[in-house]
Every structure is written in C-alpha cells, then in structure tokens.
Amino acid sequence: MTDLGGKFFWYELMTSDPAAALAFYGDVVGWTAEPFGGDLPDGPYQVISGSAGPLGGVMAIPAEAKDCGMTPWWGGYVGSADVDADAERLSAAGGSVKRPPEDIPGVGRFAVMADPGGAVFMLLKGSSPEGMDAPPPMAPGHVGWHELYAGDFDKDLAFYTGQLGWSKGEAMDMGEMGSYQLVSQTGSTDFDGMTGGIMPVPPMMPVPLWLFYFTVGDIDAAVERVTAGGGTVLQGPMEVPGGAWIIQATDPQGAMFALVGSKGEG
Structure with a gap:
C-alpha cells in the first residue's frame, strides 16, 4: 500500500445540495457514487469514485457549520499516522487547529487544520489496516x-x-x-x-x-x-x-x- 503520510489522498465536497452536486460532477468528471454504509455524525455520505477507485465523498454542509456561515466547499485530507501528535506539531509550526481530533466510527480519526496563511485542510488516519493505493498520475476522474x-x-x-x-x-x-x-x-x-x-x-x-x-x-x-x-x-x-x-x-x-x-x- 502507498504511504499516505503527509499527502492529500481524500477529497470532500460539503454542499447545499448533495444530489444536484453528484449529478453535476457525474456528468462533468464521470464519477460514480454510492452511499457510505456506516452512520456518520454529520449525516448521509456519498463515496465518489474515479477510474482507479474511490477518491472522496459528498455530503450536506453540517448544520453547525452552516450556522457559522460555511458555504459549499471542497476540502482535502492529508494522511497522518498520529492525528493528535500531528495536530500538536503542526500547531507549533505555525498552523492552527480548527476542529480538535476526534473519531468517526468505522472511518478513522481526523482533525481540521489551517496552515499559517489560513488555508484549511484535514488530517486523517483511517481505521482500516488495509489502507489504499494512490491512483496512477492523471488517472481520469482523480x-x-x-x-x-x-x-x-x-x-x-x-x-x-x-x-x-x-x-x-x-x-x-x-x-x-x-x-x-x-x-x-x-x-x-x-x-x-x-x-x-x-x-x-x-x-x-x-x-x-x-x-x-x-x-x-x-x-x-x-x-x-x-x-x-x-x-x-x-x-x-x-x-x-x-x-x-x-x-x-x-x-x-x-x-x-x-x-x-x-x-x-x-
């Protein structure tokens, strides 16, 4: 399996209309989608796949985030072997924690971070020991x-x-x-x-x-x-x-x- 540490490997769209967004990107990029089987704290989640397999997900903007003024947005997850330690280390290096580390049952542990300039990204350690392979360069849909x-x-x-x-x-x-x-x-x-x-x-x-x-x-x-x-x-x-x-x-x-x-x- 590919070492995902320090690399973007999962991409997530939080949107005001998941069904419409899935139809749009399915036509434009060629993705397929299927519901994630587990229960997630922020509601239903659709896993999207390109030519080389799953690459991300689409979900509705969580109510809490919407109340804070969040608009539709693409975010990226960076692989982490230890989300808590990395969140602390990155904060000490000039980044900031926007959402402290927490577990998502059946998915893994994640945290929402920002770099020194304010751009947001996420850390994620998946719960599956199998991991995932990176797609080939320029694979369609990825x-x-x-x-x-x-x-x-x-x-x-x-x-x-x-x-x-x-x-x-x-x-x-x-x-x-x-x-x-x-x-x-x-x-x-x-x-x-x-x-x-x-x-x-x-x-x-x-x-x-x-x-x-x-x-x-x-x-x-x-x-x-x-x-x-x-x-x-x-x-x-x-x-x-x-x-x-x-x-x-x-x-x-x-x-x-x-x-x-x-x-x-x-």
Missing part, C-alpha cells in the same frame, strides 16, 4: 494537481516542505502575481514528479484555499459540460507547462473546483 492560494507564501511554503516532507521544484515568476512554486508531495525534484503548486492568494480570491484539479479528457468538451450543467467557468481553458490545459470554475451550488485535461481527446 485529482491531477493541487494548488494552494497561500495567505502567507513564505510561511506556508516552509510549513508544507518542513512539516509534511514535500519537496520544491522550479519557481516560476508570474510578475505582479508573485512566484508560482512547484511542489511535490512524493519528494521528487523532477518536473514530471511535481504534484502541485503554491502561489500568493490573488486579489480576486476571497480567502486562502486549496484548489483541486480533477482530470478529464478533452478540456473543451468538459467546458461544455460545466456550462450545460449550470456551472460557471472562471478562467480558461489555459495551457500550462507540460502541455496540459486547465480551467477554474464553480459548480451550481458555488463550490470552486478546477479541471485539467488535454486538447482534442475524448
């Missing part, structure tokens, strides 16, 4: 790229590389927008081994956040599916180094997401 709009670029970069063991690749100058730092969750320093990027949060972004790029085939066909399904394309299609094409968008309920694909493929 996350092909992880992008942080950093609230504090220097501190956040040091946080993820120093505390989670990520490595740095090339840094690209984006002019007034600052630097785009390529990073790898696997420790690679080669361009082909990069798994994401970190850049300063742009003025149009309301808060620092992690953005996840789901892999599709032809990007133009995917754009048509997004708009036909009631989503909104915010930027793109745009070619990026390596020859891939990307868009950034919001789904019909308002959650921000992104797609990565190619030109002229189904």
Whole structure:
C-alpha cells in the first residue's frame, strides 16, 4: 500500500445540495457514487469514485457549520499516522487547529487544520489496516494537481516542505502575481514528479484555499459540460507547462473546483 503520510489522498465536497452536486460532477468528471454504509455524525455520505477507485465523498454542509456561515466547499485530507501528535506539531509550526481530533466510527480519526496563511485542510488516519493505493498520475476522474492560494507564501511554503516532507521544484515568476512554486508531495525534484503548486492568494480570491484539479479528457468538451450543467467557468481553458490545459470554475451550488485535461481527446 502507498504511504499516505503527509499527502492529500481524500477529497470532500460539503454542499447545499448533495444530489444536484453528484449529478453535476457525474456528468462533468464521470464519477460514480454510492452511499457510505456506516452512520456518520454529520449525516448521509456519498463515496465518489474515479477510474482507479474511490477518491472522496459528498455530503450536506453540517448544520453547525452552516450556522457559522460555511458555504459549499471542497476540502482535502492529508494522511497522518498520529492525528493528535500531528495536530500538536503542526500547531507549533505555525498552523492552527480548527476542529480538535476526534473519531468517526468505522472511518478513522481526523482533525481540521489551517496552515499559517489560513488555508484549511484535514488530517486523517483511517481505521482500516488495509489502507489504499494512490491512483496512477492523471488517472481520469482523480485529482491531477493541487494548488494552494497561500495567505502567507513564505510561511506556508516552509510549513508544507518542513512539516509534511514535500519537496520544491522550479519557481516560476508570474510578475505582479508573485512566484508560482512547484511542489511535490512524493519528494521528487523532477518536473514530471511535481504534484502541485503554491502561489500568493490573488486579489480576486476571497480567502486562502486549496484548489483541486480533477482530470478529464478533452478540456473543451468538459467546458461544455460545466456550462450545460449550470456551472460557471472562471478562467480558461489555459495551457500550462507540460502541455496540459486547465480551467477554474464553480459548480451550481458555488463550490470552486478546477479541471485539467488535454486538447482534442475524448
């Protein structure tokens, strides 16, 4: 099994309309979904799968979070061998605990964290000894790229590389927008081994956040599916180094997401 420590491996959509969101992403990305069999404290949970198996879940925004003003949002879970120890360690390194470690029966132990700049992510240690394998790179329907709009670029970069063991690749100058730092969750320093990027949060972004790029085939066909399904394309299609094409968008309920694909493929 793949060592998931320090790596994003599970992605979760909290939304105002789970059924509508599942229909939208099923069409746009090609996911299948099935209900999680156990009882969860925050209500029903749909497990979503891409071409290489399960990758995340969709659920309604919990009432407590909704009362605090939470809007539809994609979050990512980072693997942890000891959630309590990691939460304490990451807090000491400049992060913060947004929801203390707690158990989910039949699932594992998790905590909600924020990096020094304020972007939220989760820690998770699964209860199953079997674990799960990482999907092949750019597997259809799975996350092909992880992008942080950093609230504090220097501190956040040091946080993820120093505390989670990520490595740095090339840094690209984006002019007034600052630097785009390529990073790898696997420790690679080669361009082909990069798994994401970190850049300063742009003025149009309301808060620092992690953005996840789901892999599709032809990007133009995917754009048509997004708009036909009631989503909104915010930027793109745009070619990026390596020859891939990307868009950034919001789904019909308002959650921000992104797609990565190619030109002229189904």
